[in-house]
Amino acid sequence: MTEKRSRTILKRAFGVHANEGQRQLWIVMLDRDWTQAELAERIGCDSGLVNRWLYAFGKPGLKFLPKVRDELNIEIDAFSTAPTGPWPLDELQRLASAAAPGPETA
Numbered sequence: 001m002t003e004k005r006s007r008t009i010l011k012r013a014f015g016v017h018a019n020e021g022q023r024q025l026w027i028v029m030l031d032r033d034w035t036q037a038e039l040a041e042r043i044g045c046d047s048g049l050v051n052r053w054l055y056a057f058g059k060p061g062l063k064f065l066p067k068v069r070d071e072l073n074i075e076i077d078a079f080s081t082a083p084t085g086p087w088p089l090d091e092l093q094r095l096a097s098a099a100a101p102g103p104e105t106a
Contacts, residue, residue: 015056021068021079022056023087028072029054030091043067053079 029039036054040047045064052058059079060068068074 017056017059018083019056019059019079020081020084021059021074022053023083023085024074024078025050025054025068025072026092027088028074030088042071 025039028034029036034042035047036050037047040050043050043064044067049058049064053060065076065079069076
């Protein structure tokens with residue numbers, strides 16, 4: 001795992017509006033080994049906005065939905081649909097553990 005990738009997971013929980021688009025964003029990001037900043041650059045938005053989408057605290061608006069569809073091959077209605085498949089939880093947990101500060105060594 002690369003250092004940049006370990007920094008992509010900082011939060012421990014998702015928002016209350018989990019959706020299929022969010023799940024697919026995680027899969028695309030993990031499959032392509034992108035950081036949130038790299039994903040944001042691909043669709044032309046701020047990484048903070050991508051973070052909100054990834055953790056289900058918001059959804060792409062009309063400006064970004066076509067870019068998400070065209071660049072990432074995620075259908076627009078996926079962000080209004082309940083998750084339809086498994087989450088990549090093992091990978092997300094592994095990355096979260098790698099990003100967590102460990103005990104200091106002397």
